[in-house]
Each structure stands twice: as C-alpha cells, then as structure tokens.
Amino acid sequence: MLEKEYYPQQIEKKWFDIWEETKPYKVDENSDKPKYFALSMFPYPSGKLHMGHVRNYTITDVIARFKTAQGFSVLHPMGWDSFGLPAENAAIQKGANPKTWTLENIDYMTKQLKMLGLSVDWDREVTTCLPDYYKWTQWLFLQLYKKGLAYKKNAPVNWCEKCATVLANEQVIDGKCWRCDSEVTKKNLSQWFFKITQYSEQLLADLDKLTGWGDNVKTMQENWIGKSTGAILKFKVKELEDVEIPVYTTRADTVYGVTYLVVAPEYKDIEKLTTPENLKAVQEYRENAKKMSEIERLSTDRVKTGVPLGTHIINPFTGRVCPIWVADYALVDYGTGAVMAVPYHDERDFAFAKKYNLPMIQVITGEDFKEGECYIEKGTLINSKQFDGIDAVSARDKITEFAKQEGFGEFKTQYRLRDWLISRQRYWGAPIPIVYCEKCGEVAVSEESLPVLLPEDVDFSVKGKSPIETSATFKETTCPKCGGRATRDTDTMDTFVCSSWYYLRYADAKNADKCFDRDLVNKWLPVDQYVGGIEHAILHLLYSRFFTKALRDCNLLDFDEPFANLLTQGMVLKDGSKMSKSKGNTVDPDEIYANYGADTARLFILSDSPPARDFDWTDAGVEGCYKFISRVYRLYSKFQEKIKLDYDFDIKNLSKKDDDFVREVHIAIKKITKDIENEFQFNTVISSYRELTNSIYEYIKAESEINYDVLSFGLLTLLKLISPVCVFMSEEIYSSLGATKSIHQEPWCQFDENLAKTSAITLIVQVNGKLRDKLEVPQGLDNSELEKLALAAPKAKEFIGDKQVVKVIVVPNKLVNIVVK
C-alpha cells in the first residue's frame, strides 16, 4: 500500500537495500540484444560527492535506463581514478596512509553513488590504485615501450616546485600548474615520454569521424595539435664552412625580404655560431632567458630583446649576407628553433627590427600597403627576381619548389603538439616498470613479474625527493636480462595514463590473466555515449584517443576511436558562480538526500537547463521539484485501488473527453522519446512530465466521468516515462500496484502516430503575415477548404476591408496567410 503522502527517505532506503541484495543492473554477457555502452568520466575519490558528480552521473544513468527500456543490453559501469597527488598531500599533511585514505574515500563515495540510485553494474568496478589494475597499466606501458612509443630523453621540461614534480604540456595552464596554480619553470631532466606526436596527423584527421562530438571540443583539440604547412629553408653560415641553419617558415613567399635570422636562446649550436667578441654577451643573454618563468617568457606584450652572435648567414635566393641574432621570441621546441626574419611582413620581426635598427626590404605589395608600416595582408611579389608579379599565396609553393630543386629547401608540415611527458617524481602512482642495470643499461621489467608493487616502507616527510626513494626495499633489484645488480626507476606514471584506458577494462574488469579479452573489448567498445566535463577536452580525451590508436597498432584492438558520442555537461553553479568550498556556496548531496530524497535531486538537476549548458542550483528550484514529485505520488496514492495493470479499452468507442486524453498521452510519449533521442534534452522532457501530470489532474476533475481503463493507461504511461529519472518513487509505486516485474525492466512506451495528434487543429489566420484570427477546424481539410474558412473569418474580413486580396498562402493543418494590397 502506498502512503497518503510522499516520504522519500523510507522509499529510497527500502529500494537501496533491495537493489544491493538483488543486483538488478548486472550485465548479462549472454544477451543477444544489441549492445550500448553508457559511460561517465570516472571520479577522483576526493572524499565526498559534489553536485557536478550528481549532474554527470544522473545524465548517464537516465541514458542507460532509457536505452535498457528500448531493448539494448546496456553496460553502465563505474570506477575510481584513484592515483594522484591529493592522497599524497593528505599523507604529508595529516600523516594519513595514501592507500587507506583513498580506499576510505571510495567506500564513502560508493555509498553516496548508490544512494543516488545509479543503475551501475558494481561487479565491474575498477580502481586504478589497486595492483590488479595498475599491473595492467604497467603492462600497457611495456607494450608501448616495445613499439618504441615510450622512451626516455633528457629535455627541458615543465617543473612545478610546489608539487615537486614535472608536468605534461597539457597540464600547464597559462604558465601555471593545473593542480596548485603555482608558476611553472623549465628544468633539464631525463624523463619518460609517450610518442603522441607520431599520431598528430591521425588525431587531427580522425576528428572528422567524430560526428557525435561537439565542435567546441573538436576545435580545441585541433588548436592543440596545431597543424601548419610550410617549408624548411637552409641558410649557409658565412663564417663557418659546411654549417647550415635550417629554418621553418609558413611564408616562403617572403624569403627575398629576409634581413636577419634569429635563433632561440636554447639553440644547441649557439656557442659555435658565436664569435669570441660576442660570446660573453650571448652567454649572459642565455642565462637571463633561463631564469625567466614561463609566464614572463611567453607574454606577447613584452618588449622583444636579443643580441647579435657576430656571425652571418647567406640568403641562397639573393646572396645577401644577414646577421644572426639570439632572441627569446624564437622558441627552441617549435620548428627548427631558428627563424628567418622578414621585418616588412611579420609583426614580430618588424618590432624587433625597429628596436635594433635592422634593415627592411619590402617584397609584397597590395591595396592597403602603407610605406613604413608592417604589411601582412595579401598581395603580389616585388623585389623577388623571377617571382615578381606572382600572387603571394601561390608563390609559397613555387618558391619552396625552387628551393627544393636547388637543394636548399623542402616542404614541411609542422605540429604544435609535443610528446606526452608521463613520468612523475611522486609516490602515489603506478611505478614505471623499468630497471637500470650496470651492464645492460635500461631494461624493461619482465611481463611475468608484474606488477611492480608500490613500496609501503616510505617516509612522506622528506623534502626534495620522491617518497618512493626513501624505501629500503624498492630500489635494489636484479636485472631481468643478466641477473646482475640493478636499480628500479623510482618515478611513477602520470595519473592520466591510468585514465587513458580504464574504459577498456570495464569490458572485462575482473580478468586476472589478461589486460582484457580482445573479443569482449571489441564487442562493447567504442563507448556509445560518453558524458563528462569540458575540462578534459584536451587532456583526458586526447590522451585516450592516442592510447586507442596506439593499442590498435599494438594489435590489441580493432577500432581506433574510443568514444563515438560525447556529451560535455555544463557546470553546476550556485548564485551565478561555480560552486566551490572557498566561496562557501556548495550544496552537499547528503543533505539533499536527507531533506528531499535522491529522486528530487535527480529531477531537479535535469530540469532547468539543457545538459550542455551551465546549471544554476537554487533552493527554490529543489523545493519546486519536491512538490512536483509529491503531486505525482498523490495521484497514485489516491487511485491505487482503481488502477488496472491490465487495462483495456477500444479507442473507437471512447467519449470525446477520453479520446482527447488518450491523444494527450500519446503526444507526451512521442515528445519525450524524441527529446531524449535528440541530444538528451532532459529539461523539455521534464516539462512534458509536468504537462502530462496536469492533463491527468484535469481528466480526474469530474470523478463521475472517469473511465478507469483510460486513466490507468495514462497513469501507467506517466509512471514508465518518469521512471528513468525518479527511479525509487516509480519502483515503489509500481510494486505497490501489484506488479511482479520491476518498472525498470519494462519496455519503453510506444506511441501511435495517428493518435499522437489532436482531433482538431487551431488554424492560424494571418493578413499580411500578422496574426488576425484563430479558428478551430478538423484535422486534414484540404487547402481550398482552409482558404475558404480563413477568408470567411470575421476578424480577417475586418482587416481585409475593401483592399484587394493578392495572394493566399496555405500551410496545411496550420496556417493561412492572406496577402492584401
């Protein structure tokens, strides 16, 4: 029996316990239904769920439940991105054990997720910090290593002093650390990289395949990969025999205007290229550049500086001798680290040349050209010998082609993307499975001996080195090759490595012998719908795409894009700004569960904005949703004795009122189904719930006229339609009505296209495009009848007056526009 009023706490506790016991969402691996993989970006176990999580997982859950009802075999898993710095910081600050700290957080948050009513198959839970997972992270590292896709090199890398570790390029935001926001500096260190640049072109080209991704994310990735096409041109050094400086340029058309050449401060042969008289100044300049932070260095409005090396290059096109300068506006890790300078046609070179009084040669002219101003617009070539008069854009290829024939140039495609730096000098991560042997050098750990376990005997209080280095047992080992003495690599992997493949593990989460079974992965993947925050547009989403392509090339997978459809949900705001602890405007999910129940939280977080847009949490809004659910509940409570699960009626023998009501129900099914299928517009879905509820309340007003078969149809339809959102309430009501099955196992409602139309339509009558009258007319009249009716409409007549009817436009079943003069 249903209570008279809605008490969510009792209902939700009851079904929480039942679902915990019966595991109704366990995936049936033998099902012959088509598969559907619904995935949320897995959480970091920070301690407590926040409203962003609630929004993310509710969206995915409703999708999973909808697809289940539509007859798909749905995989909807959950896991924990559980390595990372916060656990280690808790260890340093509070003396906690990172593992205990993390696992306790996972326990608490798991309960919170279950209370949210997610239809997750918890038997497939994946936890990246446990050895049965990171064993395979290490194994995958070795596969990439064997393929030459993981390598170690000494390079200037991003260093965060506060986190005491290196960072990937993607983790440096505006020159600051993505985690702690402190300034990042460059350090020369020997570090592990994944060769993501080998996939630059594929990662870019395959964006076109991702029709289920938003343009915002795709453009962000496109910008990050940063493809440009141009040329390498080689300049001989006048003072040094057989020394050439290659430059990369996208403007080969301006090569006749080169008046000097710039190398980056870190350029490798810079001292060789410097004359003895200039050496001291150059060295000083390099030292200064080194000291500068990334933020200072990359500031575009900084005054450009540089010093001459004293040597010169010879422009092979003109024979002109030009000085070589070192200047920090040239970047060592883009192109060749050297730039040909054309002051007249490049703003940066122009500013530099002005400051140091270097010559300028104009080689392009056009309509907007002004004497003495930098000219970067389109135009035609001048002062360029045989290329004079050619359009600048087509001259690029012609000049490069010429350079190629003459042996001092070639075509070149350049990407901005850098290799992914994956080693971290931190404890709480997957150890890199590499040892260093006195005899054999760098050696991979054998696959049989995985996992390389994280040591427990570490001291977190030491400063200046990774805690892992303090272990007495970890470092010393034997070489897998020769059996001699060897030491382990003490770095761990970036947590983004762990999260670059977790979606694959869900297909075969408990496999102890393999990373995953190939057939199972090929069966479930790619992910049909991925849901998560926009903050991963580049980081996680680019890394995962790279991993998928690399593993395909390791012959482990048969597909090359991991996520077919991507939904990036907006932020959850409170009072117009992002919820954050420092602002004190957070809302605790536990409190919402306790006061209103999870169903209200789920309904509200979907109700006010489309999923991709930011969502403003308001107390009044939650209150409103709670009232609505209560209003729905009371309908079933009131009629529980009269509702027939096996209702039956003949549509042809209904009263006008019943017929209209049945039509409204069909219209609601159609609208809701379409809105979910079309980009998951849950806000309008919920509007339709409310409209249907209002219709039902309208229908029951005259109690003596109620047809209980028709009412049962309406109520049971509403119950199923609302069940993906209000999962506890709908289950409670359905079981109280005597159903033997769960509402969540019932198929989705079907609508009849003929019944999903009102019996009469409102004909809009316009005169000269302005609304003048509305007429109630039957469905399906032909155009001439509609025209006749419209012309006879009294208000229309008034506006036509004695003017002449020039034309009448009829839109069937909708509108008539009378054009008069």
Next chain:
RNA sequence: GCCGAUGUGGCGAAAUUGGUAGACGCAUCAGACUCAAAAUCUGACGUGGCUCACCCCACGUGCCGGUUCGAGUCCGGCCAUCGGCACCA
C-alpha cells in the same frame, strides 16, 4: 590576433528547424480552504496604449540592414559575454 559557443520576460528556459514568440517552471501578486499558519487548489503575470466591460491595437527575440506572403530561425555587416589557442615564424 585566430578559432568555437552564446545572446529571447524579473529569473531558468521553450519554439515541430521559415509559419500563433515566451510552452513548462521559479519568483511575485490576488483569491479559495483554515481561528491562524503550512500544505493544497484557482486565477493574473513581455512592454506600452485604450474606462482595460480581460475585447482590441501597436511594439517586442543583442544592434543595423537584406531576402520572404511570413524571420527568434536564412543572408550581409556590427556589438557584447563566455571558453580554447597564441612571440608556433
């Protein structure tokens, strides 16, 4: 600077993709029930005009212009906000 998104009542937003602008809510106001309050129910709610007897008229989707019988929707030119990239040669 380049790229992407967005712009509609007091607020969140709808609008079958060129056909009634503001569905559905929130807030507000008024009324019913009540000794009273809460809850619930009913009604009003873009702006301006009209004695406004709830009929009607004009205006109205960031701004200016265009196409069309008809534009929130399409085209051209701007403006603003948010986000990404940026001394990338």
